[in-house]
Amino acid sequence: MNSPSVVELDGPWRHEMLHTRGIRLHAATLGRANDPLIVCIHGSIGGWFDYKDVLEPLAAAGHHVAAVDLRGYGMSDKPPVDAGQDMRTLIGDITGLIQALGHDSATLIGNDTGAALAWCVACERPERVDAVVSVSGAHPVDLRRAIAARPWDFGWLLLRTVVFRLPLPIVRVLVKNPRIGLDTKLNTLTQGPAEEANQHLREQAMAIDHSLRGTVWNHRLLTAPIPRAGLDAKAQAPVLFVHASQRLWWPVIRRARRRAESLVTAYIPKTKNLPHIENPEKFARTVTLWLGRYRRNNN
Numbered sequence: 001m002n003s004p005s006v007v008e009l010d011g012p013w014r015h016e017m018l019h020t021r022g023i024r025l026h027a028a029t030l031g032r033a034n035d036p037l038i039v040c041i042h043g044s045i046g047g048w049f050d051y052k053d054v055l056e057p058l059a060a061a062g063h064h065v066a067a068v069d070l071r072g073y074g075m076s077d078k079p080p081v082d083a084g085q086d087m088r089t090l091i092g093d094i095t096g097l098i099q100a101l102g103h104d105s106a107t108l109i110g111n112d113t114g115a116a117l118a119w120c121v122a123c124e125r126p127e128r129v130d131a132v133v134s135v136s137g138a139h140p141v142d143l144r145r146a147i148a149a150r151p152w153d154f155g156w157l158l159l160r161t162v163v164f165r166l167p168l169p170i171v172r173v174l175v176k177n178p179r180i181g182l183d184t185k186l187n188t189l190t191q192g193p194a195e196e197a198n199q200h201l202r203e204q205a206m207a208i209d210h211s212l213r214g215t216v217w218n219h220r221l222l223t224a225p226i227p228r229a230g231l232d233a234k235a236q237a238p239v240l241f242v243h244a245s246q247r248l249w250w251p252v253i254r255r256a257r258r259r260a261e262s263l264v265t266a267y268i269p270k271t272k273n274l275p276h277i278e279n280p281e282k283f284a285r286t287v288t289l290w291l292g293r294y295r296r297n298n299n
Helices: 048-060 088-100 115-123 142-149 154-165 166-174 177-187 193-206 211-223 249-259 278-295
Strands: 015-022 025-029 037-041 064-068 107-110 131-137 239-242 265-268
Touching: 015 048, 015 088, 025 048, 025 088, 037 088, 048 142, 048 166, 048 193, 048 278, 064 088, 088 115, 088 166, 088 278, 107 166, 115 131, 115 142, 115 193, 115 211, 115 278, 131 211, 142 154, 142 211, 166 211, 239 249, 239 278, 249 265, 265 278
Parallel strands: 037 064, 037 107, 107 131, 131 239, 239 265
Antiparallel strands: 015 025, 025 064
């Protein structure tokens, strides 16, 4: 097993341990504390380091940026997992993190299950969310409905959903580092030095003691059950939906438009489902320009 220090990478950022809801969450932060906050939320295979190359350009554009390790990941606490570690728990973690960073609200950038979490925070705690950048992810209800309508388009997502709902001892046998490589290949167009370095970090992070159990529960957030009262809740914050050039995202986006008061789509050329890793400069520029346009139009 690895020590959490394997993901304590050096850089211009600051590593902070933030107390919220009785646990400590790690975040790499950069930028002035009085600038608007952006919180970057990783997916089920990943960590704060997925966003390490977008921290500087986002901070340079006038943002206080925090890339978080969710509970069970990286340098964050890894409490024993039980039925309480669900979407509602993580919504509380993110809203608590925003306040621990000294802000009342934030723009949330989320990929994969991180996007599902960002959507749910925006729908349930609108006062804490200024905007959402959803990267190849969706509200769990919308993704579940899209899969039910066209299951043949979602083979990999369906496989993940099934595998990570199996008992932990079985998942422990099935999920090993080669599967991380497969996930990287399926979600990127190129496998250059940046993608290889990120895959290595993901493998190191997955080998941190007690990380697998958190990862198993996090995968389940992709199509997590939502209380009936929140099934059709709408996101009041504006949404930028960054997607790959894949047919499967179009029906998901149609559902997302009905869930958001305002939604704009974007595609980062020569990337797939991890544009913040494949082309971090273009990704950061796309986010910054969109936020700037929205703020100007609402002033």
